[in-house]
Amino acid sequence: MSRKVTDKAVADRTPRHVPTIIVGSGFAGLGLAIRLQQQGRDDYLVLERGGDVGGTWRDNTYPGAACDVPSHLYSYSFALNPNWSRSFSRQGEIQSYIRGVAERYGVLDKHLFDCDVTSASWDEETARWEITSSEGDFTADTLVSAVGGLCEPALPDIKGINDFEGEIFHSARWNHDADLSGKRVAVIGTGASAIQIVPAIAPKVAHLDVYQRTAPWLLPRMDRPYTLPERLAFRHIPGFQRAARAAIYAARETQVVGLAKAPALMRGFELLAKAKLRYQIRDAELREKVTPNFRIGCKRMLISNDYYPALSRPNVDVITDGIAEIRPNSIVTKDGAEREIDVLIVATGFHVTDSPTYETITGRDGRTLSEVFDEDGQQGYKGSAVANFPNMFFLVGPNVGLGHTSMVFMIESQINYIADALSTIRELGLRTVEVRKDAQNAYNKELKAKLARSVWNTGGCASWYVDKHGDITTLWPDFTFEFRRLTKKFDVAAYDTTTARSERKVMAAR
Numbered sequence: 001m002s003r004k005v006t007d008k009a010v011a012d013r014t015p016r017h018v019p020t021i022i023v024g025s026g027f028a029g030l031g032l033a034i035r036l037q038q039q040g041r042d043d044y045l046v047l048e049r050g051g052d053v054g055g056t057w058r059d060n061t062y063p064g065a066a067c068d069v070p071s072h073l074y075s076y077s078f079a080l081n082p083n084w085s086r087s088f089s090r091q092g093e094i095q096s097y098i099r100g101v102a103e104r105y106g107v108l109d110k111h112l113f114d115c116d117v118t119s120a121s122w123d124e125e126t127a128r129w130e131i132t133s134s135e136g137d138f139t140a141d142t143l144v145s146a147v148g149g150l151c152e153p154a155l156p157d158i159k160g161i162n163d164f165e166g167e168i169f170h171s172a173r174w175n176h177d178a179d180l181s182g183k184r185v186a187v188i189g190t191g192a193s194a195i196q197i198v199p200a201i202a203p204k205v206a207h208l209d210v211y212q213r214t215a216p217w218l219l220p221r222m223d224r225p226y227t228l229p230e231r232l233a234f235r236h237i238p239g240f241q242r243a244a245r246a247a248i249y250a251a252r253e254t255q256v257v258g259l260a261k262a263p264a265l266m267r268g269f270e271l272l273a274k275a276k277l278r279y280q281i282r283d284a285e286l287r288e289k290v291t292p293n294f295r296i297g298c299k300r301m302l303i304s305n306d307y308y309p310a311l312s313r314p315n316v317d318v319i320t321d322g323i324a325e326i327r328p329n330s331i332v333t334k335d336g337a338e339r340e341i342d343v344l345i346v347a348t349g350f351h352v353t354d355s356p357t358y359e360t361i362t363g364r365d366g367r368t369l370s371e372v373f374d375e376d377g378q379q380g381y382k383g384s385a386v387a388n389f390p391n392m393f394f395l396v397g398p399n400v401g402l403g404h405t406s407m408v409f410m411i412e413s414q415i416n417y418i419a420d421a422l423s424t425i426r427e428l429g430l431r432t433v434e435v436r437k438d439a440q441n442a443y444n445k446e447l448k449a450k451l452a453r454s455v456w457n458t459g460g461c462a463s464w465y466v467d468k469h470g471d472i473t474t475l476w477p478d479f480t481f482e483f484r485r486l487t488k489k490f491d492v493a494a495y496d497t498t499t500a501r502s503e504r505k506v507m508a509a510r
Contacts, residue, residue, distance in 0.1 A: 015137035020044040020422060021129070022144045023117050026055020028395035028411045029146030030098065031076060034105045035419045042110070047133060049116040053102045055148055057095045062174040062193060064200035065091035068221075068303050072245045073252065073406040076101060080241050082234035088223040088303075121362040122390060127431050127498075129391065142422060146395040147357050149350065149474065156188060156348050159325040164344055166329060171197060171347040180343060182206045186331055188323070189347035190216055192302055197347060198316070199306040208316045209331070209339055211323060214461070215289070217273045217296040221303040252405035253479055259297050259403055260477040263455035270296040280308035289318050298459025300403060349464055363388040364434070378473035379444045381435040381494065382487055383410075384417050390434035391425075393418045399447055400483075401465075401474040403456070409480050417487035424490050432498045439494040450477040 020036070022029045025048040036044050052058050067074050071084040074094070079101045085093060102108050116134040120143055123130050129143040153170040155161070161168075169175045171193040180201055186209040187194055195216065202208050226234075234241040258265035273296055281287040290311065311318055321333035330340045358370035365388055367375075372388055380386045383400035384393050395418065400410050425433060451457055451472045456465050467473045476483055 015130070015139050017128075017139045018043065018045040019140065020142045020144065021131060021138060021140040022046045022146055023120075024048060024055065024146035024148060024151070024395075025050075025053045025102075025111060026057070026146065026148050026151075027076075027098065027408055028148060028414070029055075029144070030102055030107070031408075031411055031415050032144060032146065032395060032418060033107045033110060034076075034078075034101070035415050036422070037105060037107050037110070039419065039423070041422075044110060045138075046107070046111045047115040047117055047131075047135075047138075048111055048113050049134075051113050052099065053108075053111070054095045054098045056151065056172075057091055057098060059151075060172050060174075060193070061091060061176070062171045062197050062200075064196035065193075066196060066223075067091075067094060068192065069252075069406045070248045072241060073248045074408055076408060077412060079104070080245070082231070082241055084226065084234075086223060086225045088221065117360070119360045119362070122364050122392075124364060127391070141391060142425065143392045144395065144418060145357075145361070145392065145397075147355070148396050149355070149401065152350055152355050152357065153346075154349050155346060156323075158323050161326045163328055164326050166342045166344060168344040168346070171345060172350070178343060180205050183342040184340060185209070185343045185345065186211060186339070186341045187345045187347055189349070190214070191347065191349055192300060193349075194347040195302050195304045195307040197345065199304070199310040202310040202313050202316055206315065208313075209319055209341065210311065210316065211319045211331070212289070213320075213322070214294075214299070215292045216299065216302050217270070217292050218276060218307060219269065219273055219301055219303050220276060221305045223305070249405070249409070253481070255404040256479050258455065260450065260454045260456075263295060263297070263453070263458055266295060266297045266455055266459075269301070277308065281312055283312065286311060286318060289320050294461035295455055295459035297403065297455040298461035299463040299465075354468070361389070361392075363392075364390055373467075377444075377469050377471055378467050379440060381440045381443050382414075382417060382483075383476075384414050384421075384487070385435040385440075385495075387435050387437040387440050390432045393421060398473050399444075399476055401476065402480070403465075403475060405480060410476065410483060413480075413484045413487045416484075417490055421490040421492075424492055428492070428497075429499055430497050431500045433492070433495045434497075435495050447477060451475070 020043060022032055022044060025046050029046055030053050033044065033046050050058055067089050070087055071089040075081050075097065081097050112135055117131060119132045121130045129140045131138040131140060153172045167175060167178045181204050183205055184207045185201065185205045187198060188211045190210065190212045198210055277287060277291065281290065310316060319333060321335045324332045324334045330338050332338045358373060359368050361369040363372065367388065378398050380394060380398035383397040395411060395414050402410060454477050456472050456475060465472050465474045
């Protein structure tokens with residue numbers, strides 16, 4: 001969802017009613033659409049602001065874009081792909097997979113593409129969501145937000161950034177018409193996107209300045225092409241690919257112990273990362289610049305084999321002095337140094353805990369989701385519901401994110417929960433369902449206790465995992481199979497409900 005003026009001719013259309021509307025068609029929204037289709041339901045519509053499915057994998061086409069989760073784990077469990085070309089897939093291959101799954105399961109005709117949702121408001125009288133978009137108005141009995149956390153690029157608040165006269169673009173909105181060959185280029189940021197972009201463009205640019213605020217921890221990227229015998233085995237030996245996937249899942253899941261339960265165990269990863277740093281960067285001054293000053297895992301752990309060698313190139317400089325201002329053709333740092341550039345690439349991540357989409361959703365009491373999160377903190381229930389927003393569910397909502405394994409596993413867990421919720425609503429003839437505030441509070445109290453001892457809280461860093469209240473609202477602090485257990489069935493007793501024939505009914509005491 002974003003702010004975009006709706007054409008008057010479109011806005012004048014009579015609102016179209018759809019029982020269930022899903023906003024967004026990345027892994028999450030598409031997965032839910034497929035589940036509903038499998039259940040024989042056709043009373044839903046997916047509104048997608050882009051021109052295709054794929055979400056972040058459609059949008060992030062920067063040079064070097066690839067996944068940091070092994071291929072066989074980064075796919076739907078119901079649509080394994082025996083044709084992955086390598087152990088860690090690149091952007092184009094992942095996007096092709098997502099598109100292929102959408103075609104195979106026949107859900108593309110249930111999508112409305114290039115449909116930018118601009119607002120969604122709950123109408124208490126009709127018990128429906130009123131939705132405005134660039135393709136007209138809609139009403140829905142149930143609204144599912146599947147916009148994801150990596151959809152709204154975050155631009156840095158730097159003096160003069162709007163005055164820059166050269167090419168400037170965010171990593172998630174890469175300008176493929178911009179020729180970087182022989183240019184003086186600056187990259188702001190050293191996160192997951194930047195460590196892939198820098199090695200990809202360093203050989204072709206005349207000079208590259210990498211502006212680093214915080215040095216990331218890097219682990220080896222165990223990436224390689226799959227051999228022909230492996231590909232044949234994935235395709236033709238029953239159970240072989242699922243066994244490989246299970247082994248990857250188990251290995252990844254062990255990291256939770258160090259991340260969330262006993263941070264001291266992360267020292268092994270830290271020793272490995274330090275050895276990699278010493279081996280790949282020989283220059284002592286540069287090595288000191290890019291040595292992190294926090295416990296590994298506190299910020300997202302990154303994997304790369306070519307980032308450090310790229311920083312060691314003679315045409316690359318790492319700048320650690322803060323940026324004072326951006327001028328029409330240069331960047332000035334706080335030490336007074338001015339460096340001329342032709343192209344500015346902003347790789348500063350996304351609005352995760354402060355998404356602009358929150359401002360477009362208005363709940364039962366007239367407050368927007370942004371206002372609720374500002375006043376009450378960014379809390380949800382099982383990452384799938386938020387009090388004050390009846391008949392609304394969230395895919396990849398609060399505290400669903402991961403720092404160690406595949407988000408697709410968590411998404412499928414939520415799909416189980418939300419699909420069961422929609423079935424329950426239909427079977428019981430419910431008019432409204434809204435998570436009880438006391439159930440939400442109890443759930444978040446337990447989450448906060450688990451997070452308190454995690455490396456994300458004790459590792460000595462500032463990260464995008466944390467909201468403005470100082471709470472970690474993005475990450476799940478336990479094993480993913482525990483989340484799968486919690487979301488196996490829709491627990492209607494945790495919700496206030498009403499039926500068409502009754503006033504608001506409280507299923508369990510507040």
